[in-house]
Amino acid sequence: ETGVTQSPTHLIKTRGQQVTLRCSSQSGHNTVSWYQQALGQGPQFIFQYYREEENGRGNFPPRFSGLQFPNYSSELNVNALELDDSALYLCASSSQTRGGLPDTQYFGPGTRLTVL
């Protein structure tokens, strides 16, 4: 059983640029959630994808967008980068069924994004 992987590990961008972060779910998982963790803070929920559809969104502007692919891997895209977007971006995968009990979420190692 493979774990959750994320790429790249680190990334440096300048203000105004666009970035794409990638996440491969754990085998058998159909749900991916993305979180932003600023330095010294707890992670904050960005959005979740379930079977290729956005299933919920946190308090983040539309320039944060995502995709989930048929193999359940996922991308997080951020446009018009701002200095405050500098953070550790975490993805988590899980297996859930509609109406069923939520399953444990397994987190990847994260991508450290620095915006200069």
Added chain:
Amino acid sequence: KQEVTQIPAALSVPEGENLVLNCSFTDSAIYNLQWFRQDPGKGLTSLLLIQSSQREQTSGRLNASLDKSSGRSTLYIAASQPGDSATYLCAVEVGHVQKLVFGQGTRLTINP
């Protein structure tokens, strides 16, 4: 709006001590509560998950309790070791989406 608070923000204890980390949440309508461990610059490792209908969970030297009515959880670590040094995060799962609301964490240092 659900808010999660962890006290203390940082804790330093000598090796071998038993210790308790605290977590409180403002809305008792949760699906479950999880405790995570995070090493510096790394992702999260799930330690214990307590469903809303449960009172506690144990794994090795770790024991977590949940009192939903008072909005509190504790993580008890027995016989602490230097390898336990990390940041410990508490999170509650809310809503029909598997959304986790996290506290800011307790940074734990175990001194040899």
